[in-house]
Amino acid sequence: MIVSFAINGENRSATVAGWESLLTVLRDDLGLAGSKNACEQGECGSCSVIIDGENVCSCLVMVGDLEGTSITTVEGVAVGDDLHPIQEAILEEGGVQCGFCTPGFVVSAAHLFENNPSPDEATIREAFSGNICRCTGYGALLRAFHKLSEDDS
Amino acid sequence: MDFVAARDLATVLDAKAEHPESELLAGGTDLMVEVNLAYHRPAGVISIRRCAELLEWTDRRIGAAVTWASLEQGPHRALAQLARTIGSPQIRAAGTLGGNVATASPAGDGLPWIAAMNGAIEVASRDRGVRLVPWDEFFVGVKETTLTADEVITAIVVPDDAPVMQEFAKVGVRNAMVIATVSCVVARGDDGFRVALGSVAPTPIRVSGAEDLLNEASTIDDTVLAEFAEMVSAEVRPITDHRSTEAYRRHASGVLARRLVERCLAA
Numbered sequence: 001m002i003v004s005f006a007i008n009g010e011n012r013s014a015t016v017a018g019w020e021s022l023l024t025v026l027r028d029d030l031g032l033a034g035s036k037n038a039c040e041q042g043e044c045g046s047c048s049v050i051i052d053g054e055n056v057c058s059c060l061v062m063v064g065d066l067e068g069t070s071i072t073t074v075e076g077v078a079v080g081d082d083l084h085p086i087q088e089a090i091l092e093e094g095g096v097q098c099g100f101c102t103p104g105f106v107v108s109a110a111h112l113f114e115n116n117p118s119p120d121e122a123t124i125r126e127a128f129s130g131n132i133c134r135c136t137g138y139g140a141l142l143r144a145f146h147k148l149s150e151d152d153s
Numbered sequence: 154m155d156f157v158a159a160r161d162l163a164t165v166l167d168a169k170a171e172h173p174e175s176e177l178l179a180g181g182t183d184l185m186v187e188v189n190l191a192y193h194r195p196a197g198v199i200s201i202r203r204c205a206e207l208l209e210w211t212d213r214r215i216g217a218a219v220t221w222a223s224l225e226q227g228p229h230r231a232l233a234q235l236a237r238t239i240g241s242p243q244i245r246a247a248g249t250l251g252g253n254v255a256t257a258s259p260a261g262d263g264l265p266w267i268a269a270m271n272g273a274i275e276v277a278s279r280d281r282g283v284r285l286v287p288w289d290e291f292f293v294g295v296k297e298t299t300l301t302a303d304e305v306i307t308a309i310v311v312p313d314d315a316p317v318m319q320e321f322a323k324v325g326v327r328n329a330m331v332i333a334t335v336s337c338v339v340a341r342g343d344d345g346f347r348v349a350l351g352s353v354a355p356t357p358i359r360v361s362g363a364e365d366l367l368n369e370a371s372t373i374d375d376t377v378l379a380e381f382a383e384m385v386s387a388e389v390r391p392i393t394d395h396r397s398t399e400a401y402r403r404h405a406s407g408v409l410a411r412r413l414v415e416r417c418l419a420a
Binding site: 001017018019021040041042043045048054055056057059060061062064065067108126127129130131132 | 155156158178180181182184185186188189190194195198200202203222240241242243244246247328329330
């Protein structure tokens with residue numbers, strides 16, 4: 001089947017088997033390899049994408065279901081060559097070690113701050129409970145997200 | 154048939170009647186794991202994710218495609234509590250109570266709640282109409298239900314006497330992304346306490362002996378509560394597996410059930 005959707009503001013189509021995961025189609029068919037393939041069971045969050053405003057694991061999304069949807073991947077967070085403030089903050093705080101989880105954290109952060117510009121500590125921790133950093137570099141990531149939060153407490 | 158992205162229930166029922174071998178897709182949090190890790194190739198997929206009728210819900214009837222993220226905001230206290238403990242924000246944005254019922258895992262977090270409410274599963278087929286199946290006739294074994302191949306789960310139905318006072322707790326190795334070692338719902342209605350547990354038997358269960366002990370006691374003091382916890386531990390039927398041991402699950406069942414009864418008493 002052919003599925004058409006908007007990815008990062010651009011209309012794209014792909015010829016797919018309906019049961020294929022969005023993650024596979026992004027990486028193998030559409031040339032968008034930013035979303036990472038790690039656990040393939042929704043545990044790690046490294047394939048997080050935003051579909052019609054919802055942050056989900058693209059490995060668990062069947063692509064046949066996506067006709068007419070609007071998708072933001074990690075490639076769509078920066079504007080051209082200008083990094084998003086989230087990406088700047090992660091860089092400044094040294095929030096990248098091996099880097100494999102980074103795209104997922106960036107997407108989850110984009111989703112969080114889009115919906116809540118001033119999250120408190122508990123909200124930040126819960127928002128990233130589905131993103132695993134195997135290097136355990138959470139401290140630096142949390143510092144970056146606190147820096148971005150307009151919540152002063 | 155490859156993939157049907159249904160927008161209304163008639164489309165779902167037609168597709169399932171004509172292709173009973175096809176599989177229903179809601180949030181994909183179970184089905185896609187099979188596809189990704191077990192090389193499962195569905196003979197056909199009917200997506201109910203954006204089926205209008207299955208997204209409707211009231212406090213008495215919860216459409217099968219309502220997500221955990223929505224249920225976190227719902228009126229049933231224990232259901233909202235348990236919805237918030239499921240997976241991660243990403244999983245809660247996708248997964249549904251109907252999918253939890255369809256998968257019928259012993260560890261399905263939503264299932265003890267349905268048992269404690271004396272809930273029923275509403276199922277429909279194009280050719281045989283709608284039937285309402287009491288929860289204890291629906292769940293019959295590990296991932297085994299009495300749903301037939303042409304049927305679709307349309308809603309979870311809660312009787313009018315569902316207690317307002319209800320509490321949920323579960324034990325696992327961490328807060329997020331955990332499959333429950335033991336889960337428990339205690340509700341207190343006009344008929345007394347109802348105690349349901351998950352992950353401690355092939356299906357969700359009620360511990361009726363322990364319920365009777367509480368409901369027949371003239372006063373509930375520490376002695377009664379201790380005996381209650383022991384009865385819960387004795388009544389559950391857990392196994393030892395890679396997540397925990399039978400002994401720990403029995404112990405935790407008694408502890409959780411007692412704790413939730415105490416919360417109801419203090420409310």
